[in-house]
Amino acid sequence: MLDVRELRKDPEGVAEALARRGYHFDVETFRALDGRRRAADIESQELLAERKAASKEIGKLVGGGMSVDEAKAKVNERLALIGERLHSATEAAREAQGELETWLAGVPNLPDPTVPEGASEDENVEVSRWGEPPAFAFEARDHVDLGEGLGLLDTEAATKITGSRFVVMHGELARVHRALGQFMLDLHTREHGYRELYVPYIVNADSLRGTGQLPKFAEDLFRLEGDHEYYLIPTAEVPVTNLGRDRIFEDAELGEGGLAFTSHTPCFRSEAGSYGRDTRGMIRQHQFEKVELVRFVRPGDADAALELLTGHAETVLQRLGLPYRKVLLCGGDMGFAARKTYDLEVWLPGQSAYREISSCSNFGDFQARRMQARWRNPESGKPELLHTLNGSGLAVGRTLVAILENGQQADGSVRLPEALHPYLGGRAVLGA
Incomplete structure (x- = not known):
């Protein structure tokens, strides 16, 4: 399997190299799949940060005059909503990663620079x-x-x-x-x-x-x-x-x-x-x-x-x-x-x-x-x-x-x- 990090750096260069072995590397498909994965991953990271921040708000709410029980209930409600969104985002990231890996599994290796061009x-x-x-x-x-x-x-x-x-x-x-x-x-x-x-x-x-x-x-x-x-x-x-x-x-x-x-x-x-x-x-x-x-x-x-x-x-x-x-x-x-x-x-x-x-x-x-x-x-x-x-x-x-x-x-x-x-x-x- 090709290195996805190198693909992100120069997908057009990869496509050009693979063309030497008669393979069409679809740059737009790669970017779309990788973009979905990255977007879902970023959302997951943001929700993790939001959950961490929310869990610290009980003290602030109590300090503002809310009872401990009320503060806990309010924060737990928010945490539950974040948890649902986080679960969905995590699943989306996993699904996108799986689709990207499956697609990449069908992409052949890059030819060495010394390999001659030719179709047969x-x-x-x-x-x-x-x-x-x-x-x-x-x-x-x-x-x-x-x-x-x-x-x-x-x-x-x-x-x-x-x-x-x-x-x-x-x-x-x-x-x-x-x-x-x-x-x-x-x-x-x-x-x-x-x-x-x-x-x-x-x-x-x-x-x-x-x-x-x-x-x-x-x-x-x-x-x-x-x-x-x-x-x-x-x-x-x-x-x-x-x-x-x-x-x-x-x-x-x-x-x-x-x-x-x-x-x-x-x-x-x-x-x-x-x-x-x-x-x-x-x-x-x-x-x-x-x-x-x-x-x-x-x-x-x-x-x-x-x-x-x-x-x-x-x-x-x-x-x-x-x-x-x-x-x-x-x-x-x-x-x-x-x-x-x-x-x-x-x-x-x-x-x-x-x-x-x-x-x-x-x-x-x-x-x-x-x-x-x-x-x-x-x-x-x-x-x-x-x-x-x-x-x-x-x-x-x-x-x-x-x-x-x-x-x-x-x-x-x-x-x-x-x-x-x-x-x-x-x-x-x-x-x-």
């Missing part, structure tokens, strides 16, 4: 490339043909069991999928300094509001029926980031580079709005797995932390020998809560295209304000908002897709990355 992914800016796409002496197949050809991938069974956008993996393919998650966790915990977490796969609505999925993206979530307002997690970002909700971290807890967490979880998304896109195979599913990277940092460390976190996700691709490119998202293609985002796009021979496999974002204090995630600044001794970051390190299913397609051989077998061999009992080829 076509205007993202390529930053770098790593690796060379493989050149095959045969026609490249996609991961579905490869997996089904090996008898290890079954989309038909998954459709029978559940429906579309699910898969069943068998034997060695399921083992490679499991190995990928283990490899990523080991890399991030042993070499990159992340603390591994096991977190709930079900969260409450407050957690989703904290990271920005609610209220705007409710249709993309799987809500559970029952007495509690529970949801399946769309990403480990939600439970991990909410570890900071309603907390004040001491400066010593943050250490030199902030707090760094990683967690391997399933993710569940309805993929609302993506009907007809990537319906084949494992690119866009309702259930998939990710190894998530989350960081809590001091405000001044956030820019460097984004570069660091993105580099950690890149290392996974490099260790697996997968060609990829890094792009800086334009304003119109960034996620709702993001201030700045890098996407990593892996090369998929079956599509002859680079496809997103990781999105790494700096959220500034946007999520922290919603969650009241703070740290105590040792210079002032006062709590201040943390800055939060996260990224996929990586999406496990899409990484498996990339391994199948980039490692394919003429006979339909698949060469496996050397980094995975220790997790697969030394196995180097799938389908040999």
